[in-house]
Amino acid sequence: MNRKIQQFVFEHKKVVIPIAALIFLGLPFFVTNSYFLHILIMVCIYICLALSLNLVTGYAGQLVLGHAAFYGIGAYAGALLMLKLHVNFFAALLLSAAITGFFGFLLGMPALRLRGDYLAIVTLGFGEIVRLVFVNWKGLTRGPAGLPGIPSPQIFGFAISGRTEFYYLALILALFTIFFMVKLINSGVGMAMQTVKNDEIAAEAIGIQPRKYKIMAFVISSAFAGMIGCFFASYLSYISPTAFVYNTSMTILTMVVLGGLGSIMGSVLGASILVIVPEMLRFLNDYRMLIFGALMVFMMIFKPEGFWGAGKRRRNIYKINSEVPDHGSNS
């Protein structure tokens, strides 16, 4: 059934995309409840985060467990720029993307030499350290109390303050991210990244430097996370370290995998579902996350390729475990 939907969307691209665009543009006219608008804005934010993580994990094949750290760096950088230096929101957006990209570069340079699981652990450790810096550097971040009073964006004297205006801004950022990612992965650079993911040694043999493309993916990914972090800070006008914990990183990763690794549409779907479903399960109160956890397990057992995955990650019919290497180990 899934394949048929994919096929249908692909064949009727010219019809489906404008209709989807119209629905999203028109949503605020039907949805006036500010709680629903808030959820829609969060969907847009998580779409950006999931797409940026998808670039590095889904396309370049590098497992990152500390994506929330970049999100947080961007949020704090943007907030401080706007609060202390009174930088305009849009300049702050670009600057925080640049700053976060730089942090991504600093971490990526040494860390991307490591393979698979070890890279995951280093990024996980980095995420924890960043969070602890947010909590403890009281002079700059005010610690656990957080930063209040972050100004709203201004365009030519017109302040964006209502939920509807913020929704459109979030939508623009999400669409920009989608557009950028689609263009990037279909370009030569994107192809090179996917080659690195599929086989590093083969990539090297045909003249692609794996390290260069891994770092490039990592920096772009962190810059986008930083950009949306800046938007998040301005939207809520208050940030505290609790928003950028390990759990957030895991949620973003879950969105990417649940949606389908290496699929733009998958990340968009994964982000939407993972923001909306827990809200819909609210009537279950305490049992909400319990059921959610169980759903994640069952999803992985019965549909490991995700909602919109390419179906490549099907189970090995010969039951030979490709994840258990034949060599080296001690215990």
Added chain:
Amino acid sequence: MINGITVGGSYALIALGYTMVYGILRIVNFAHGDVFMMGSFFGLFCMQFLGMPYYVAFPIAAIATAIMGIIMERIAYRPIRTADSLTVMISALGVSTFLGNLAMVLWGSGTHAFSGFSGITVSVYKFDNVVLSNIQIGFIVLSVLLMMALYFIVNKTKIGIAMRATSHNIKTAKLMGINTDRIISFTFGIGSALACVAGLLVGIYYDAVYPLIGYSYGLKAFAAAVLGGIGSIPGAMLGGFVMGIVETLGASYISAGYRDAFAFAILIIVLIFRPAGILGKKEIDKV
């Protein structure tokens, strides 16, 4: 320092669970921290509601946790053993969310105290300028004893040999007539039981247990396993103690707020310079 060794003992016990599972299946069991938390709660339940003395509650809670670990492997990991590691990781995160919230539903999100239920009274001994409490001594002795027992099981018994064979090469082990499914269940059981003991020790030592405790301990114990070289049992023990000592010394001499950051900074530095960990073997990528 003594504090560091005590805390390190618990990290080492939890890290063993990570490292054994990784050694055999090459997967990171992200739910292990929550198994540790559940173990602690099982023990508390035995002591508080069933009125057991601690020496009865410990083994019963350990067995209960081991059974839980085996069931967890059966439901969440066995069906996807042939899938890639990301799938398994998401499944593990699902289990972790499930267990964390199960504890919240069962026992509430508040902090529970152990004192008054365990039947252990704290007494303090002084040697020159070193202060030791009986809990610390018991903690260290018990964790070292358990590690020695584990070392014996893995190296000397028949099931230990089968475990090592399975971790070396699962396909060949199967061909040699080893029931690898049973070995994997056994590994999860032992790892969970050790985590349970660690959970009880931590609970008694800090006199507190809460549903989210598994998160920070799980993360640090995992870091300890990697520090020592994941997949290596002596490595996990060493990594646990190093982690505990570094973090305690860093917290007392530099800054208490960055307590956890020291552990992770050490981890990152070690990994960048020696990716396989202190006692790990380097794996070579073959074409």
